[in-house]
Amino acid sequence: MDEGDDQCTSSDKTGLQKTIPEQTVPRCLPVLHALTDPASNAIALFTEVHHSDPRLKKRGRKPGGQTLPQYPFASAPGELACCISTITGYPVDQFRTTRWVLYLPLVQDGPARSIPGDNNPGELPETASMSPFYVPVILCPYEVFMDLWAGQELLNEQYIIGDSLRYFFQLMRAATRLVRNGQFKPAIRRTGLLYHASWVPALTPGEAAWFQQFTLLLPPVCRYALPRRMKRVMVSDPKSRAFAALTAMMQAIILCALEKSPPSIRPGRRMIEGQRNELAFMADLTGMDLNVIGHLMEKEFAQKMHTWLTYSGKDQKISPFRSCIILQEPPEGSTEPWPLSLHLRSEADPSLIIPAATIWELTDEPGGMLPPVAYLQQTLLTGLGKAVSASPVIRKYLTGAKPDMGECSMAEAAIFLTTDALAVQQKGIDLLLPAWWTEQKFRPRIELSASRGSGNTGRGMLGISELISFDYRVAVGDNSLSPEEFWQAVHLKAPFVRVGGRWITCDSDALSKVLKNFEKRYIHGSPTAGDLIRISLCDEIGPGLGVSVEPRDEWAADLLTLMRSGQDLDVCPVPITFRGTLRKYQKEGHAFLLRCTERGFGACLADDMGLGKTPQAIAWLLSLKALGAVQTPALLICPMSVVGNWGREVNRFSPSLKVCIHHGAARCKGDEFIRMVSGYDLVLTTYHLAGRDLEPLSQVPWSAVILDEAQNIKNPQTNQSKAVRSIHADRRVALTGTPVENRLLELWSIMDFLNPGYLGTQHAFQSRYVSRIEQEKDPGAIKELRQLIRPFIIRRMKTDRSVITDLPEKMESRVYCSLTHEQATLYQAVVTEMAESLEKRVGIARRGAILAGITRLKQVCNHPGLIAKDTGMRPNRSGKVMRVLEMLEEVCDEGDSALIFSQYATFAQEIAAICKNHFSCPILLLTGSTPRKERENLIQQFQSGGGPVIFVISLKAGGTGLNLTAATHVFHIDRWWNPAVEDQATDRTYRIGQKRNVQVHLMIAAGTLEERIDEMNKVKRTLAAEVLAHDDDFLTSLSTQELLDIVSLRDSVFSGEED
Amino acid sequence: MKKRRNPWWIKTIYDVSQRNIIRLKSEWGPVGENWWAKVWVAVLEDAGEKGRLTRAKTCARNGSGSRLRIETGQMRIGICCSGYTIRDVVFLFPKFKEDVWVRLISLVAADAALAGALLSGDFTEYFVEELRKENIHLLPKNFREITALCGCGDAHHLCIHVAAAWYLFAEVLDEDPWHLLMLHGLPKDELTRLVRELREIKGVDCSKQSIPKERLSDRTIEVPKLENPAVFFSMAGDPLSLLPGCDPDTVANPILLLGPAPANLGGKNISDRTGNLYPVIREYAEALVRKKEGGE
Incomplete structure (x- = not known):
């Protein structure tokens, strides 16, 4: 100045x-x-x-x-x-x-x-x-x-x-x-x-x-x-x-x-040299010096910023405005008129909504916040031009030189909301509509109250098919109306009606259709507990009709709490007759089984392999007995290969349970069977026999049916599955270790066994879920199905945080395998031959004969083909091989890797060959004859593999010096006299660097000398006598009788005997 | 010999390079995608005889068209139907008279929706409909309204060439229906300009503005000769009744509306840097307001 x-x-x-x-x-x-x-x-x-x-x-x-x-x-x-x-x-x-x-x-x-x-x-x-x-x-x-x-x-x-x-x-x-x-x-x-x-x-x-x-x-x-x-x-x-x-x-x-709170702009040297203009701009605005005192903005820069600040850049991206049409509901207490108004709304700041009347009268003044008037007016005009072509209602009310608002009738508002709104939005115009139109919570929904029906007979354990009765009201916002009141309000064929003092939207045609179906099925029909569970889990009974369920009696309340509580389980006390201790998650599993079965629902225990499904099931059986709920025996159906294992596990955990194995050619039949089973608590049988002996089995009033390895009924069409499903029992339990959620038909089959009819017919299930989930990967369908099955399935994985902390780092489990008929015959023959030859020999010769005999016996336990030295051994000739394959399948399904140890290099080769035929994952083999360089390659390959890998190792070649921490499962396919050698082999995987838990499976042919060796090893281990290991010397020093005692075949079940 | 480029020299289809040949995009079925093109085609199909139309359509699909020219009042297109000779087909549109245009412009300018349609380039039914109510027909009502000229020897008025040209023009309209304005005598740009003028919308893309020099005499008035001494020292009303920004919830963000700035400082856009200053400033002012109003 x-x-x-x-x-x-x-x-x-x-x-x-x-x-x-x-x-x-x-x-x-x-x-x-x-x-x-x-x-x-x-x-x-x-x-x-x-x-x-x-x-x-x-x-x-x-x-x-x-x-x-x-x-x-x-x-x-x-x-x-x-x-x-x-x-x-x-x-x-x-x-x-x-x-x-x-x-x-x-x-x-x-x-x-x-x-x-x-x-x-x-x-x-x-x-x-x-x-x-x-x-x-x-x-x-x-x-x-x-x-x-x-x-x-x-x-x-x-x-x-x-x-x-x-x-x-x-x-x-x-x-x-x-x-x-x-x-x-x-x-x-x-x-x-x-x-x-x-x-x-x-x-x-x-x-x-x-x-x-x-x-x-x-x-x-x-x-x-x-x-x-x-x-x-x-x-x-x-x-x-x-x-x-x-x-x-x-x-x-x-x-x-x-000045009071200066912004943190710290100009560096490069900034001061290269961005003086920008710094001068900020310095002017903030009043700070920013090391650019004396420098003023250059003309070009100033020009550029001016263009930006006045919205006058040719290609400047003015944060766009959009035309916006607002429809409001009529004033309180009346049904008309509905104000319809035109506005301009900023995209960057959606709260900035300027009425059209203002825009029309706007002039460019200094100090205005908005972009130039020409831009705003043009935006408003083009928006209006598009909206008018999309909506007759807008055409009627928002035309003229400077339209800003109109008032439309209820019928017009209805047309606008239902048909025009979408077309207008597609033209890129914002719509602000009443909240009750756009928000879900103002849609009508059903309030259902449920109680146990009066038609039920006194007999309990109806479970899923228990009859119930429903009652319903229609809720809108916070109001609820009886169906009659609701229909009275809705009789107008309008897309929205005034109900209980507020506007609601309802497509009355569609709604009445859904409601009629609903009434027909649930109110006038005979709804069951399954329906109640389904409704309470899905929250919807038709397209766009939500539902909330309230219990009306204790029974329903109990059921609903059960369904809603998910899997947070209160632990039930484990009966004292159970020998052993259950881990925390096992106690939960036990409680889960009890909770479901005592209400008559079937339950599925789908824990990962090795988490102890068997003890959980045994504890559950004991609990049933302790509660005095059962008078009749329970039936357990499992594959042949685990029958022996079951028998032993039951004996181990609960000697008080009387177990009978219904198996073999000499099994009881007909009435005799019915008489016989009444003396037992648990009857074990195989899937195969369940199909064959259905007639006597279905005559027994079983207190429970348990399916082990329930995936055996995955194909619902087979006779075996049909037979299993037709067996009557008060309680049904399925055990499986494979991830059921991924195999839908298997899931249906198991669920249909547990809770018949709950997931609908197979056909209905297939059309509703199978195609949607398996082909379309529809997340909605997956979620729905998960919700439906959640109350009846419990699945824990080894990787679950709660389970990991509960597990020891190394878990050893004995897997008892049955011998096949061929194996048993061969085994018996070798024992007889051995007894004969021992009579004749003394000294070194005797000793040699013993060792040779024992080797042969062990080979028979592994696979009879090893004795006959024939190639191309079929896996089904050996019970042990079959069981190993079953278990490996589960391991591979989970994406884990496994080590298989055998003392016999030839058997190791055979196992590797068999695995190659069965699995698509890489199978590695390491024996004494593998060259050193090759070994390192193999180890490298095993350790780096992303997916499942199976590594077969002969015990002597791989017992020491390897580091194979990629494995989480270790199979000892045959037993060594010295547990220290086994431990050493196991430690290949259980080394420093192993972050996961390791499961060790000791495969034992039930009833053979392997079982005896195992018992002796247990004793040895407890005595810490590994140092004094006497290996085979111990056996050779025994008398013939003592020796025969050890090797002879004892109470055992042989697969294939039923044929 | 250098080829002459005079258009009139092009007499046969062989003189037209392949890329200049016009053929229908529609390979089968009806011609025209948008409603106005359908109306255009319907006008022809009401007048024509079926067999002839089919042949014309085939002819248009085979790539008979060339040299399309749209001028004020007329459309010309070269059609080569049978043989190789190209005949110019001319459509003469009825030009709107001066007073019709005046009526049209004032009509469009007076209705925001019509002006919007014109400015947005949406050729809406509403636009055509509203004009028709005023007896202004952008699309022909019947075939006779448009004078179609063809130099062929066909005695029928609607020869195959005319029909083929009609089909080809339907697809031209499909792309840009606003050609109709030009054909009725006024280019769209000119109409838009006039409507804008009438509605007082200045061009949005104003050219580079120079920064106004701060001049003291920017908006000045002369000191009046006489004033009322009685109220000379006082306000003309109560200022307390006028106070902006009473609602503290209405927070404006002018920087947000400006969009990104054309400059960065230290890797951050100037608009973000400036925007970041706002909270501190607003907080300070809020404290001032509280202190003052609390004290009052």
Whole structure:
């Protein structure tokens, strides 16, 4: 700003500090006035006193002459400066005093004044001619004015605040609020050739209207002030004067704020060198120096930023606006009219919605927040043009020169909501519709209450087919209505109706269809517990009709809690007759089985292999017995290969259970069988026999049927599956280790055995889930099915966090395998032959014969083919091989790797060959004859493999020095006399670096010398006698009788015997 | 010899390079995808005889068209039907008279939806329908409305060439129906400009604005000769009744509306950097408001 020649700046401090002789005007305080000018960065304040200061009253020359007259009623500014200084803390000597030119109307030869004084008494004329005067002012910078505004009450003691000052105080207040609301933006300003960035107001149309009005209030005295005298007298118009003041005030507030908490911009050297313009821009805005003092923005950069800030870039991506149509519901208590209005909505800030009426009347004003009017109007027009073609309702109400809103009838609103809305949205137009239309929670839903039906017979254990009775109401929002009330409200064929004081949407046709089906099936039909469970788990009984279920009696409450509680199980006490301890998760499994079966539902225990399904099932059987719930025996159906294992496990965990194995050619048949089984607690049989002996089996009133390896009934069509399913029992339990969720038909088959009819017929299941899940991978269907089966299946995996912490790092389990008929015959033959040859020999020869005999026996246990030395051994000739294959299948399914150890290199080769035929995963083989280099390759391959790998190793070749931590399962396919050797082999996988639990499976041919060896090894281990291992010497030193005792075949079941 | 490029020299289909040949995109079934193209085709099919139309369609599909020219009031296209001679088929459209255009422009400008359709380029049924109500027909009502000229010797008015040209033009309209305006005498751009002018919408893509120099005499008034001394020092009303931003929840974010800035500082867009200043500033102002209003 240039200072004019004739502007006299009295900066001499002496003049200021001189105390002015008091103009004693009692009772009357001086009046404080404020003046502004866009060219000045401060507010000019002057005081008006009641009596003219004689010292100032000297008259200057007329306007047009060299000097102007001094305003006679202004007082010298020194006192004012002191006063402001005390209020704001701004040092007195920093105030600049100067004089401004002020045009005032002349009244009776003197200038007008705000307070009636001596020289202008009485009535004032309507108009008076204007004349310029000099008025002495002090310049109060805007940031000081901010403080003055804050402490304005203190002024009241010494001054009367004039309207002009009040006006600017009010403007300050507005500025503070605008800043608080974020209504400011940067702008580029140019003074001469210099470019600066500064903050300017960014007003919404509403604020702009306010400002326009506010401008009109500006007291005339402020309108004609000039900081200096000019030849051609032009003053700023009131609006730009007030706008400049507002801008300066907001700028002052912003800079104060940024000074108080400066932003963290730390310019690095590269930034200072390469981005001086950008830094200068930020420095201007923040008031920080940012190491660019003295550098001003270059013209091109300033130009670029200006284009951005004024939305004038040609290809600038103006954050887009969209046309938006709002449909509101009619005023409370009436059904019409429905206001339909047109708006513009910002995409960047969706809360910014500007009514069309505003847009049509908008003009481009400085300080506006919105993009140029042309852009907004064009956006609104194009949006409207598209909307009109999509919707007849919009066409009817929103046309004309400047459409903004219309009121449509209920029928039209219905058309708009149901058909037009979608088309309008597809045209890229935003729609704001009533919440009840768009939000799910306002849709009608069914409130169902359930109780146990009266038609049930006294006999319990109906489970899934227990009859229940339903009752329902229709709920909307928070209201609930009886069906009759609801239908009465809905009889109007409208897509929305008023129910219970609020609007709801309902497609009455579709709804009545769904409801009729629902009534037919559940209210008038005979719903079962299965239906209740299904409904409570799915939360929906038809498309778009939600449902919530409430119990009406204890039975239903209990059932619903059971279904909703999921798998957080309370642990039931394990009966004391159970020998051994169950881990925590096993106790949960036990509780789960009890919980389901005691309500008559079938349950499936689908834990991973090795987590102990057998003890859980045994504990459950004992619990049933302890609870006194069973009078009749339970039936356990399992594959042939595990019958022996079961028998042994039952004996081990609960000797009190009387077990009978229904198997073999000599098994009881017909009535004899029925008589016989009543003496036992548990009858074991195989799937095969279940199919063959169905007739006697189905005559027994079983207390429970347990299916081990339940995947055996995966094909529901086979005779075996049909037979198993037709066996009657009060409780049904299935055990399986394979992930049932992935094999859908198997899942259906098992579930249909457990809870007949729960998942519907096979056909229905197939069309509803199988194709949707297996082919389309429909997540909705998967979720639905999971929910349905969740109450009846418990599946824990070794990787579950809760299970891992519960498991030991190394778990050893004995797997008892049955011999095949061929094996048993061969075994018996070898024993007989051995007994004969021992009679004849002594000394070394005897010893040799014993060792040879034992080797042969062990080979028979592995596979009879090893004795006959024939190649191409079929796996089904050996019970042990069959069981190993079954288990490996589960291992591979889980993606785990396994090690198989055998003492016989030839057998190791055979096993590897058999595995190759059975599995697609890599099969590695390491025997004594594997070259060293090859070994390392194999180990490398095994350790790095991502998927399942099976590694067959001969015990002697791989017993030491290998590190095979990739395996989580170890199979010892035959037994070694010395447990230390086995342990050593096991430790290949269980080494440092192993992060997972390792399961060791000891394969034992039941009833043979292997079992005996195992027992001896157990003793050895407990005695820690490994050091003194006597190997085969121990056997050779025994007497023939003792030896035969050990090797002879004892109580055992042989597979294939039933044929 | 240098080939002459004068268009009139092109008399046979062999003179047209393959890429300039126009053929129907529709390979079977009806011609025209959008509703207006269907209306256009329907006008022909009402007038024509079936066998002839089928042959014309085949002819159009075989690539008989070339040299399409759309001018004010007429459309020309070269058609080679049988043999190799190209005949120019001309459609003369009835040009709207001056007063019709005036009516049309004021009609469009007076209805926001019509103006919107024009500005957005959506050739909506509403647009055509509203004009038809005013007896302004953009699409012909019947075949006779358009004078179709063909130089062939066929005595029938609707010769195969005319029908083929009609089909080909249907697909041209499919792409840009606004050609109809031009054919009735006024290009679309001109109409848009006039409508904009009438609605006082300035061009959005204003050219590069220079930064206004801050001049003191930007908006100035002369000091009036006379004023009322009685109210000279006072406000014309109560300012307390006028206060903006009373609702602290209406938070504006002008930076968000501006979109990304054309400059980065230290890998961060200037608009983000500036936007990040807002919370601190707003908080400070909020404190000021509280302090002041709490004290009052």
